[in-house]
Amino acid sequence: MEIYREIYLDKNSPQHLYMQLFQKIRQLIIEEKLKANQKLPPIRQLANALGVNTSTIVNAYSLLEKEGFVYKKIGSGTFVSAKQDDDLSDELLKKYPLDEDIRLMDRGQIQIKENMISFASATPTSDLFPVEDFKILLNEVLDRDKGDAFGYQESQGYYPLRESLVNYLEEINIKTKPENIQIISGAQQGIDVISKALIDYKDTIIVESPTYTGAIGTFRSRGAKIISVPILNDGVDIKILEEKIQEYKPKLIYLMPNFQNPTGYSYSKEKKLKIIDLAEKYNTLIVEDDYLSDLSFYSEDNTTLKSLDRNDSVIYIKSFSKIFMPGLRLGFLVIPKKIHHRILAAKHTSDISTSGLNQRVFDLYLRKGIWKKHIRYMEKIYKERFDVMKSCIDKYFKDIEVQYYLPQGGLNFWFSLPEGYDSNKLYVEASKNNILILPGSIFFISKKESKCFRLSIASVYPKDIEIGIKSLSNVIKNLIEKDTNKRKRLDTYTPLL
């Protein structure tokens, strides 16, 4: 009980007492001051010791249980769970085929300690969000539109916003009209709406390997068969892609042609054009998930497939979550004419319409040019991190046996341990050194052991990048040296994937 008496809860804090208590106990568990299977104090006893209501304890215990830090035995009480790290990639993934970042955040893994350096999240930290600008526009919209901002919106999206997006798209050489734009509640919903509109049970979808976890989950939920084509550092292998198209006649091909997630690789212009040719030749639809082409620091070509799309066979998904504010849940599709009706019906049965208030504010944000200002700001922030990251990799990863191909832009870097090493193990070891990485296994269709891992610079400050990469290089060195038994010599060249 001693250890609990030291817990201080601040009743004047705006944070709920149970939430404070949850965080304190979680910290004790993470620091192993509370051991696995150790019993937590009875509710009433702890409430008395801390001078709070029993409901505070009940809520904190519940949240700990939900997050997997404790478990309950009926009639006996609440106990500390066994260590979390190892089961992360197995048990939990089976249950939740979730977005990589979210999964970790939901587990409370990313911000476990204040001093952790997280290369795991591909989402900007909240200090980069343009909250003040947004607040001003929010009030402007409320004063202008009043109740109309809260009524049902057109399912296809607020018309003036669709107009603004047409102008935005023109600047990146995509010529379209408001009637081809479908507003969505974030890119994940875009993938979901497209799936609902187009995928029938047992249809085949071709994806890159590795690819975005959230897309796989959605395609699976429609009963689709998923075929993957390896991605090389200039895009998918076109020969294999064509063979798979011939063999499976896919309903959709899901690609991220610029700064692909998780690899960071971009397609060459030549391959982009070939993809368009294949779509025409085999009369198939391409889904282009453009989540990051805005950040093309050194790229000579960040052309989108949509801008090359002469046959109206590309469905373009644009998300702003990585460069704006993910919690807004706002994105859009550019849709080929022949599927307008199906997409609109699918959107409607999904959530009728996207929050009208957010649409109206974002419209003003674009119209007033604040968007451009914000993008320039984000580019500046991220380019600095990108440059630091590249020079740190050159400096610290040179002498260790890790393979990589550095991207020309974006936020993600992709690495491969020598054959026989497991990045899940690296994930665990790195976390002991206060570094969070993302094991690569979650990005593959068959979620087996993987030697790959992803590092993202989205939420790491430049000074921490150097500290982190230096430290991580040591962790990797130790892992490889310690583990000589398992090690196999790389006699021949092994491709990265």
Add this chain to the structure above:
Amino acid sequence: MEIYREIYLDKNSPQHLYMQLFQKIRQLIIEEKLKANQKLPPIRQLANALGVNTSTIVNAYSLLEKEGFVYKKIGSGTFVSAKQDDDLSDELLKKYPLDEDIRLMDRGQIQIKENMISFASATPTSDLFPVEDFKILLNEVLDRDKGDAFGYQESQGYYPLRESLVNYLEEINIKTKPENIQIISGAQQGIDVISKALIDYKDTIIVESPTYTGAIGTFRSRGAKIISVPILNDGVDIKILEEKIQEYKPKLIYLMPNFQNPTGYSYSKEKKLKIIDLAEKYNTLIVEDDYLSDLSFYSEDNTTLKSLDRNDSVIYIKSFSKIFMPGLRLGFLVIPKKIHHRILAAKHTSDISTSGLNQRVFDLYLRKGIWKKHIRYMEKIYKERFDVMKSCIDKYFKDIEVQYYLPQGGLNFWFSLPEGYDSNKLYVEASKNNILILPGSIFFISKKESKCFRLSIASVYPKDIEIGIKSLSNVIKNLIEKDTNKRKRLDTYTPLL
């Protein structure tokens, strides 16, 4: 060209010029000052005449085309479409299995003229939205949470909001915990997430007949087989329901036990208890869509199924769209323990999470008790309309051959024309008299001709209810008298459905 020169566009108005022009031309078409197949002026010519850019004309024409008021012939120009009303229930419904209100709103049918009385919309008018209160709380949340309000949220929902909802539910005798609550982007998404989590291809779903159109669309999109059971004025026919359960072994039974949409009927307590028994006996899940139990003006029992749910077999969907602000896109589920993981995964693959800002503001709204104040206000407004509606029906519908059973609360009233009459025809005739009603056919699985229609008081002011019902009763009288050839005598009693 004369008629166009009279169009006045206000350049100082906050409304876009193209939108003003769209509305003016739409008005001319509705008032038949522009006839079907009449050619609209060439773009440049009209731009010159009105002194605006050609893009203004292009955008207005595009919107007119999208809304179905005009059509384009390549090489010839833009022409006024033939009259809208007749194709509404056929062509468009096949294309869009959409929510009844939205479908009409998207068509620009509801607010076609300022003086139209709309019994078609079940959504409150925007003047009833508590915009000022909401704005204050919105700013409070932004000042308190800053960027955190715009980051990714937990997929299950903002925890403090789930706590607030537990307290809200306790007041209506539903005892649950935050971990059983799933925040959703409106009730439609709730139905979609449940479908995604639980319905496999070829599963059977049992629904009431008639029922909510949006639910049918979603179930269909999962490839489900839909079986309907007629609803009587005290709930579905239990005997038929049990037979259908035995025959089809449904995965889900979708019900609206209080003030059902579209009928307004409520289940007797006895039937509610029997439903719970059947769920237990046949080990099936019930989906309870509670969109309106808050407005139980004269009802002696508006118990929810969830409050009677002793076996954790009811999935409870709560929407606030009818009593709060539909454009917020916010609702929640109470989910049985055994399906937690599936629901969470389905929500995540749908849109990752619901807008965090809206969740945080709504949480404060509940916590500060402003919600209760708002509900009392809405009750007062709606009860007045309800009372006026009832007395008008008694007064004007007494002597016409329309059957109905008046509900004890809610917003919807359901009527049946004599056998052989079609409410789609009534819809057209009523609209000529500035009255909008909702034909019943859209609420049935097989969307055939129907004698039923729905009137809703959600967006009609009391003074207009009397004018509207009086006028509608005349329209119905004329329809029946005019149409004596088609008329069949009602020799035996015909049930309402």
